[in-house]
Amino acid sequence: MAQRLAALRKKLTAIQLDGLMVTNAANLRYLTHFTGTSGVALITRTSAFFVTDSRYTQQAYQQVAPQGYAIVESAGSLFAEINRLLRKLQLTTLGFEADYVSFNTYDDLADLFDVGLVPTSGIVEQLRAVKDPDEVALIREAAAITDQAYQHVLTTIHPGMTERQVADDLDFYMRRQGASSVAFDTIVASGPRSAMPHGVATDKVIAANELVTLDFGCYYHGYVSDLTRTFAVGQPSSELKHIYQIVLQAQEQVIKNARAGLTGQQFDYVARQVITKAGYGDYFGHGTGHGIGLEIHETPLASPSASDTTLVDGNVITAEPGIYLLGLGGVRIEDDLLIMSSGNQILNNAPKHDLIVV
The missing domain is CATH 3.40.350.10 (Creatinase/prolidase N-terminal domain)
Structure with missing residues (x-):
């Protein structure tokens, strides 16, 4: 202090x-x-x-x-x-x-x-915006709780559940693991609703062969986590499988390149160019990341207009590219990154490298 x-x-x-x-x-x-x-x-x-x-x-x-x-x-x-x-x-x-x-x-x-x-x-x-080691440790603990909660959902979700039931189960599970509260209203968006970036859980029933996007986080001793994963309940369409791989590639490129000295605009461009080259640039409408800490949205920001923002050692920022196809569905993958001069550390361990089908 x-x-x-x-x-x-x-x-x-x-x-x-x-x-x-x-x-x-x-x-x-x-x-x-x-x-x-x-x-x-x-x-x-x-x-x-x-x-x-x-x-x-x-x-x-x-x-x-x-x-x-x-x-x-x-x-x-x-x-x-x-x-x-x-x-x-x-x-x-x-x-x-x-x-x-x-x-x-x-x-x-x-x-x-x-x-x-x-x-x-x-x-x-x-x-x-610059986290000290104690702050990073608390964010890491919050991230671990969200990782566990995602694994929990994968074992409990099934067709016939409503999005709200999934969200309630997820929220209470995080509290049982030590979270004091949720970081924001939990997003559970299934089927065509997964094309809504902020599709907060509703009474929609989850059906077979749909994508489900979960975007959620928790508070742990005052500090937040923010995780997004998209998975499938049954086999989704081939195009949805295709855009999952594009979003995953975009996020992997961000993680490969994110480091201190990069501007928020450059951070965003790394993901955006992958999605644009794949033909889906018009379907990625939000920024690629934002800082987290005591609040769910903090400095720094990563977006096409963030040219005046420069990442520094100690920032914790999300990496969350997405593609959203109206009427079909959408994909977003998000992790929390600790920025360092030598690169970054991923604070989450939730699986993502293949589209999970439950």
Whole structure:
């Protein structure tokens, strides 16, 4: 935590801010270890305060105080307590997280605070993009739970089940393996619905000879995993088998080439050129990857427009190309990659190298 605060203070100095007010829950957890729902951090170039209410004071002393924060209990508005600190510290410029503060809240803060309010974006998120070994270990554990859950589904799914039944079974299985919650609404898309990239589970009955795409993840001690696998219940059409091999080849090329120094655009292009050369470029409409960590979508992003993003050592990013054929079905294969200067490590071990038929 000392290193995280030092890195943040270096950024504050570089942009000439006296302090930063942190309100986003994921950023608070990253900087303070706080897991409650009511808290604001005030971090200056020399000090750190955490303001919460009586419901979370004891929790703050357990989680946040050991990280070097002075705990302040507020009997009313948390922002009013922040204002008292600003006056005591005599700060003149204060950054706030513009992406997470509504206009109405900003209007109230402008009236309340007697400092220069400066909108900021991505300051903490840029720090979060580079995972330390402890963070990687937690993501690896989350990935292992998803791997086990996929193997579980392969042994239990059968024609006649609904997508929702599969999703419920999958979600509860991950909890039994130690997950605290799902990372997002589990996607179970079967048959023609597998052509929907975000086809969240419905009451559709899974039939024989259909593809099924599962896209799911879990939280483990605050960190997420994100896995997608496509498999078949019975024998699918020859074209669906064909596009599976194309998507697999595209993902394999990404894994072969992904490393620090590659731009998000280049990362995306590696997969996209494989799919385009195979004649399916018009059927791959989303980006090839996104960062994961405390949230399911983080920096960096990999897409055709991500030319200003450069992968660095310590990023964890998904590799998830896909092909989606309306009315027929679709295929997506996704793994979580730890980016290194020498290449990458795949954090998942779920089988994928042949189209699995159950």
